[in-house]
Amino acid sequence: MFCPKCGTENSDANFKCTKCKQTLKTVTASAGSDPISTIIPYKNAKALIAYYLAVFSIIPCIGSPLGIAALVLGIMGLKQAKEHPEAKGKVHAWIGVLVGGLFGVVYTGLIIFGIVTAVLKK
Template identity: 40%
Template sequence: MFCYRCGKANEDDNRFCKYCGTMIRPPAVVVPEDLNYFPPNPDALWAYYLGIASLLCGITGIPAIVMGIRGLRYAKLHPEARGEVHAWVGIIGGALTVLCVFMLIIGVVISACL
């Protein structure tokens, strides 16, 4: 292994260059085997955030529904990722927002016709 700073050859198991002292190989990171890390379900997380945002401001309902459906599909293909609850929060929040906006539009149209 060659040092990237001074360019001199070192043994492969050296962590530091024996000529200039620069770290040439970072220490190994040991992850415990009992650590249950589940990769996130990005679509479900987006659905969750968009669903909450749609309930607060009423403009992101349809994207929340779409991302929620994608999140459910991802959770079905990758059960270790989970995220079904986040996806459902996005779908329900988005659907409620779309329903409220639709009812508001119908109310405005009816009141304009009267």
């Protein structure tokens, strides 16, 4: 099983993690045995935050900074999901990267366009 704290692979017989001494629970024995973390990847906070930031990045006024933040956190979440498969959150991280990246870039572009247009009008 993988340690829920540090991600180190331990023998299933181990009661505690060999690296960080975290108590290993049989509930988190292997990836796929924890349906809650598939829907809500609470072990991959970066992916979860990226997902929510991406959802709110749809709002025009705050979409630019939120979208960029979602993109950055989404990439970090993807990295964490790759290093710690038991943390999950890959789908949430991808939504953060794609949706956040899209709205972040679009709204930032609109802001820059607005500023340039305003400056050129003078």
